[in-house]
Amino acid sequence: MKQTKVLSLSHATGGSVPWLAGLATVLLLASSSPLSGPGSPDDLVLPKDLDASLWAESPMFYNPTCIDVDYKGRIWVAEAVNYRNFKNNSPGKLSHPEGDRVVILEDTNGDGKADKSTVFVQDKDLQSPVGIAVLGNKVVVSSAPSILVYTDEDGDDKADKKEVFLTGFGGYDHDHSLHSVVAGPDSRWYFNVGNAGPHMVTDKAGWALRSGSVYVGGTPYNKENKPAQVSDDGRIWTGGLALRVDPDGRGLKVLAHNFRNAYEFTVDSYGNIWQNDNDDEVASCRTTWLMETGNAGFFSKDGTRTWRADQRPDQNIVTAHWHQEDPGVIPSGHITGSGAPTGIAFYEDNLLGPGYRGMLLSADAGRNVIFGFKPSASGAGFDLSDRIDFVSSLGQSTENYRWDALDGDKRKWFRPSDVAVGTDGAVYVADWYDPIVGGHAMHDTTGYGRIYRVTPKGKSLPVPKLNFETTQGQLQALLSPAVNVRSIGFAKLAESGAKVLPDVIRAFEKSGNPYHKARIVWLLPHLGQPGKAKAEALLKNGDAQLRLVAFRALRSVTDDVVPLAKLMVNDKSPAVRREVALSLRDVPLEKSRDLLLTLADGYDGKDRWYLEALGSGMDRKEQAIYPLLVNRYGKDPLQWNNRMVNLAWRLHPEASIEAFTKRALHEKLTYEQQNQALTALAFVPEKTAAAAMQQIEKQADNKRIADKATWWLSFRSGNDWAGFYEVKKQAEELSEDVKKWRQKMSAADVPAAEQEAAVAALSRDPAGAKLLFPLAAGKRLSPRLMEVIAENIYANPDQSVRVLAGEYFPGNKSAGALSIPGILGLEGNIANGTRVFSASCGSCHKMGTVSSADIGPDLTSIKNKLDRRALLDAIVHPDADVMFGYEPIMFTMKDGSTVYGFLQSDADFVVVKDVTGKKVTLAAKDIVSREKTRTLMPDPATLGLKEQQLADLVAFLMK
Structure with a gap:
């Protein structure tokens, strides 16, 4: 369908104000001759x-x-x-x-x-x-x-x-x-x-x-x-x-x-x-x-x-x-x-x-x-x-x-x-x-x-007048293009019951619009027993969409869906069978077993929508229906076809652990098949599943599978498998120099000059500087040491350290000195902007192929949300609007330590992505307090960026 520009409007009066309330100019639009007003079109x-x-x-x-x-x-x-x-x-x-x-x-x-x-x-x-x-x-x-x-x-x-x-x-x-x-x-x-x-x-x-x-x-x-x-x-x-x-x-x-x-x-x-x-x-x-x-x-x-x-x-x-x-x-x-x-x-x-x-x-x-x-x-x-x-x-x-x-x-x-x-x-x-x-x-x-x-084009589309006192007027409302007007017609017709059925059926037969027909089908069960019988007859209609809507309409007025499901369980349409599966979610297994097994027979092993509908129909019945599926489709898990593999993966009852362990360890299966087995095990919240994952970690011939098992064991230790086993934490290796500087910084008997020298050395070291962030967040550094750090940390060779330092150790220049109108008047250079991004932003933000960092939001498509002025405002005033999910929180622990970052998980174990991008797992019982703080993003003045550099940066982000 080709497109063309058909109108041009403007309400701009200059500056950033979209219109002048005092003028309140109303523009009359004509498609034949685009209009323009003051300012840009x-x-x-x-x-x-x-x-x-x-x-x-x-x-x-x-x-x-x-x-x-x-x-x-x-x-x-x-x-x-x-x-x-x-x-x-x-x-x-x-x-x-x-x-x-x-x-x-x-x-x-x-x-x-x-x-x-x-x-x-x-x-x-x-x-x-x-x-x-x-x-x-x-x-x-x-x-x-x-x-x-x-x-x-x-x-x-x-x-x-x-x-x-x-x-x-x-x-x-x-x-x-x-x-x-x-x-x-x-x-x-x-x-x-x-x-x-x-x-x-x-x-x-x-x-x-x-x-x-x-x-x-x-x-x-x-x-x-x-x-x-x-x-x-x-x-x-x-x-x-x-x-x-x-x-x-x-x-x-x-x-x-x-x-x-x-x-x-x-x-x-x-x-x-x-x-x-x-x-x-x-x-x-x-x-x-x-x-x-x-x-x-x-x-x-x-x-x-x-x-x-x-x-x-x-x-x-x-x-x-x-x-x-x-x-x-x-x-x-x-x-x-x-x-x-x-x-x-x-x-x-x-x-x-x-x-x-x-x-x-x-x-x-x-x-x-x-x-x-x-x-x-x-x-x-x-x-x-x-x-x-x-x-x-x-x-x-x-x-x-x-x-x-x-x-x-x-x-x-x-x-x-x-x-x-x-x-x-x-x-x-x-x-x-x-x-x-x-x-x-x-x-x-x-x-x-x-x-x-x-x-x-060329049509006026008059507004119809509706008369709700007549059956025809009520039908006209039911068939209205406006969605909420239809309910008025529906209610009026339903009140009349079977006496309007002949008019309703005539409207159904006369209409060539399938959506109009569907609305009438929903109404039929509300028009007495004759109307319900008409809806039931449509369950055999040659149009699958009419069969589907008839099933939905009849289901909406019955408390016992089983008789209805029995009529449609073998329907040739996967969409109709999907509806049958969904309708059985709350039906006990003794009443739904045969229906669910028949529906499973109709699964082609590929359709994810159908698989999820089956999973919904089998909800809370997984453990009981799994052996029935095994008997039906094969007891040897290494010979399962896609239908059985996917059904077992979707249901993943505890009874499937042994089968998925065999599949994960079987070297003749592809990596994708073994990995699917690992995923199924990882979603079984039982100690036996955790033990199976440990077995796979030790015995897998495929190193990729062994590594993935290790990842699952580490990940699940903070949620579904917490307390089932211990995960060894790898301590970050610090150089002897960093250890020495840290000791001097914290010792009470070290002269002030030596302590400041140690802090200065830590500030310039990539690993050492990261030790200073939680101390600053916890306000455990003296004002003098904060000054020393601010004087040295921006010389750190680690880009992420320099960027994040703005949160804790801001420079002297105020962002208020930067003029957004002034920057907007400058022509940006994309090549220079690329370099500014790499030096000042790329350690936290992803931007196309320039950076793959994931500490802060992905900026690859930020141009689709913000214009140039709004983007500049967000850069110059980073605290004004913080993207959802990136509100930093400082966690204080019982031992006095602090962790600062973005909340990722909140239950018995809390997962935080810290300022370096690493995920840290905390026991909720050990958290003393949580405090929301300002954004991690430093203002440009702290990073020493000038107005021309910001113009270049925005040109790069907007390219």
């Missing part, structure tokens, strides 16, 4: 058959985080003007002391742009809400710790009633928290929460969710997270959660877990859940289909360890980040790379053109784009490789773009925070509009925002 690029127009902008609303569409076609905006005021409190910043707001925008004359703005509610309980759903006269706003429901009882577009629907979610004033509710095709409410827990929530029937993780949230409101506890379903849920609840607040259920921060998700008419997910390395964001019951793989299974703590020596970032080689984790989906994914929507109509039906629209504020995916079924899962730039401010090809020229070019300020489909079939895009995204930062002090409207 702000381009949007779309497919050639689409147009875009500016539908609304500030001051009609401010800082839009999310939007929804009501049955009148109006756009509702949740604002975050007060977004993290504790840090985004620059002078002159727009503020709403009475709380954040929900605003209704309306095009009253049908000319294609909003002309009316109404404040529906302003409430101090709305602190940077990042979720909104309009469901009839109920407006559901997600603002941690609560989902709030506001009701307009008299139709005057003002909130008359307020209800705390559910509460106890973590992440107050944090966008890793509650996100938008969406009405599913079954009319239940679906929503998600990010990983800024803990989430301790009780629904209105008394069912309790108790979720947490190692992540502490990066917020002053959440001092310390709680580990995940067992919820009332007997399971441990961690990280970000996908949830469903009945509209009356009962029936809260976790659908999937352990993602990082899916800003929101959407549910298509088949009942598929689609979501984006952030990473924490600016390298591995993703868009994925989220399988029910799935573990999305961000943290360890129990949430106590980050992916960095679990990363194996031979794993790349993507594999490690999403735990892709761990049993029990679903595939990562489509990796979009660096960015900051936000809102998402699924387009199901022909109104934009038939090529857009079935398109997943995924906003990425970091990449200045709305991606368009066309998912296609692939085995038991989906393939998302078919992707275009649906809307972008930079265009699809940016390989030769001068990123360092973006200062003053506001195209990089296009930050799509949400995307929604209107009742007219147009696509609406909310633009947060800021030079920076991520890290809870904000540089736009005026709260400016925009909403664009995307339509087919």
Whole structure:
């Protein structure tokens, strides 16, 4: 699908201010003649058959985080003007002391742009809400710790009633928290929460969710997270959660877990859940289909360890980040790379053109784009490789773009925070509009925002009028392009029961849209016994997708899924059989055994989605079903085919230890096969598995396998196998000179001059200098010795020492002397910038092929998130915005020693990546205190960098 630039916008008035509130100029956009305003152009690029127009902008609303569409076609905006005021409190910043707001925008004359703005509610309980759903006269706003429901009882577009629907979610004033509710095709409410827990929530029937993780949230409101506890379903849920609840607040259920921060998700008419997910390395964001019951793989299974703590020596970032080689984790989906994914929507109509039906629209504020995916079924899962730039401010090809020229070019300020489909079939895009995204930062002090409207070229797309008093009007609502409008039609039709069945069936037979048909199938079981019978008949339909949605719809209204599963267990579609497997998760083995074995017969030995669905169906039945599988597929583990090997790997019960030990030691198997056996053993949390790993370490002929066994034994000694054996710690070898200097530094009877000379010598020695960091962090050095160190340590030959010294022994020059506007006026030299990076940054940060360090965040794609000014600001003021996962903590131990670094794991054993990049394991019982400190990144003045060098550095990072 070719693309073309269709409009050009600008609101820049010079400097760093995006617009002047006093002017509030409204630009009328026409696709035939791009408009330009004062300052640099702000381009949007779309497919050639689409147009875009500016539908609304500030001051009609401010800082839009999310939007929804009501049955009148109006756009509702949740604002975050007060977004993290504790840090985004620059002078002159727009503020709403009475709380954040929900605003209704309306095009009253049908000319294609909003002309009316109404404040529906302003409430101090709305602190940077990042979720909104309009469901009839109920407006559901997600603002941690609560989902709030506001009701307009008299139709005057003002909130008359307020209800705390559910509460106890973590992440107050944090966008890793509650996100938008969406009405599913079954009319239940679906929503998600990010990983800024803990989430301790009780629904209105008394069912309790108790979720947490190692992540502490990066917020002053959440001092310390709680580990995940067992919820009332007997399971441990961690990280970000996908949830469903009945509209009356009962029936809260976790659908999937352990993602990082899916800003929101959407549910298509088949009942598929689609979501984006952030990473924490600016390298591995993703868009994925989220399988029910799935573990999305961000943290360890129990949430106590980050992916960095679990990363194996031979794993790349993507594999490690999403735990892709761990049993029990679903595939990562489509990796979009660096960015900051936000809102998402699924387009199901022909109104934009038939090529857009079935398109997943995924906003990425970091990449200045709305991606368009066309998912296609692939085995038991989906393939998302078919992707275009649906809307972008930079265009699809940016390989030769001068990123360092973006200062003053506001195209990089296009930050799509949400995307929604209107009742007219147009696509609406909310633009947060800021030079920076991520890290809870904000540089736009005026709260400016925009909403664009995307339509087919040459078509107007009128907003339909819906009459809910007639069956046809209710059907029209059910078949609306706007996802939350459909629930109104569903509810009205369900209330009428079997008497509307003839009209519903006629609509089903008449429709040529498969998504419309799917919505009607969900409705059928709610239209009395005749409707249910019609749904049951569809289980035999020739269309696999209709069979699948019929199964889901019937399952949603029954407490006993076994009879339904028996009908579909031999279905020829792997996707349908996947649904059967998922439905059996909570069915006891005595009722599900034969069904599960039949489903296992249908596994091709390759489809990871199908394997994970089988694993889910066999959850808590592993030990009992494993011998049945062995009897079915072969007792000799050396003769197992891929089906049996993968099933045993996925289930890894204690009974499989002997078989996997044989496979790991068998020299005729490939390294990959032996390594898979090691991984299976490593996920058995039993002493017998640890003993088997020790046996392999000693007996393996393949040195790679022996070394990997050694790594697993070291790694597991701090978590699942703690206390089963002792791991010998290798003490760091120090030279005799370093030992002598250390002794003189600490001895009480050494003259001051000799002590200072010893400290100076330690400062200049690579190994000796590293002994000084924990002493400085623990404030156990006198002011005079601190001065001596500062005078000498920047001559140390070890680059990592020089860089990290800025945290403990800063130089005299203040960063305030550096002028960001002055630096922006300088032309950068990329070659010189490469040298500056290597000398001052490369010991901590990865950057393409220039450096492979992994102490700090990977900067390879930082240009996709920040413009030149924002990047400079981050370098000159490193404490202002610290990337998630890189908040340094100082641990003080019972023996008085200190360890300083990034938290990787937090349970009975705590893993810290220290300032040299080494992972240190601490017994939690020996930790006296933890204290968050400033970033490890020194300011440029401490490193002695001049303004021209910074201009060169930024040119290199932006290349």
